[in-house]
Amino acid sequence: LGVVFPYHPHLGRYNLNFHDAVQACIGQNAAVASFDQLLEAWKGGLDWCNAGWLNDGTVQYPITKPRAPCGGSNNGPGVRNYGHRDKKSRYDVFCYTSALEGQFYWLVQPDRLTFDEAVQACIDDGAEIAKVGHMYAAWKLEGYDRCDAGWLADGSVRYPISRPRKNCSPTEAAVRFLGFPDKGQKSYGVYCYKAAK
Template structure:
């Protein structure tokens, strides 16, 4: 009985040696790229001979917090079977598989691409597991989240409208992580808004009856995924560091909206956008207690140092409203881009 058991164990060991060893994870690699650029996530075969073994399979996945959240990126099983998945379709390619390089090339990188990726190579000889952390950087690593609703009132934007609205204010639609960070920084807003993943949420730091109830906990209130065409909400935008100068244009008189636009042009600038005011306020500490026109027809002013008659209780961008554009009651904020 013992000799039979020994023979069986030896046979299994020989089989394992013949058909491949258990994959051993390689050291973790970190790669950083710029938003909108291209990047290569490294994963190389141990030996070029494995290409000719006849059973090569390369799988790339994006690793989630748990296995159920993993995303398929790319599968390769020979020249006749190559496939990419979901958002990675037409953006993910193997670098140079014919020369033993299973690295993943990603083009047009977005903030959503950030995370942990796993390369699994099975070739019947020497299996490989390589994890790569992808970081995406640009001005978006430093910025400010702000809620936005258009001049015709709250809850009037479908998802596509929301994306374009943020863009028109020199911003992008915010991500969940950006809204979460803003909430941790004290953002409290009771109107629900779109995020870039198609969910609708809002941040509450001070629970109250109209915003989930007085007995609810602080946090992000989540309406979940909504119909991107039919559903209507506000939006949370994200403005990054300014590439230029935001300023109050000193004028002898108050201006109508059209006069405000022209005054900025006469100063070799443009009337400022909402995202530019938020970026100047949050990232540069801009403070002025004068209500001024902005490009969307709204009137606002940024307060970094709360004081009597100027946002006495908190630092904030104060919203006056969308007044009649013919009214000559306000000044103007301008923006001069870097040249």
């Protein structure tokens, strides 16, 4: 059992050629998703309007709620397929990660942290700063739910909501993404990951 998640680096959307896409997923404790994995995720409700690489070198994206900017509102729901693309072309990527081998957790801290402080805080706790794949696996496969924005290893800030509620993620269970803030900002906590012994 695993979970598919869309990914783009801090440079912004549509910045990954195929080689970079493979590395990006590896860097987030994941691998580039297969078409079958994306199809399963779509059946499970994944709706994402940005095209991403799959492991066969095709570029696709899953739409459950058809709308004009995402391949047109006249087309039914489905996985939109751009077909095989030149591997130098740039898109996002769909990554796939399986169940966690260790523990993903919010590190209780008295203060908000800069990115470097966040990295060090996890190390001081005998862990590492969590990767995006760790968060998705904990959220989807373990029902992890926390309404606190925290740093992750790629410099992004996210939080996982499995029980939608006001002020957190009111309409859907989701990993909320707050972008890639200035790493010097003392505005966030941190999610850590402790590998199984």
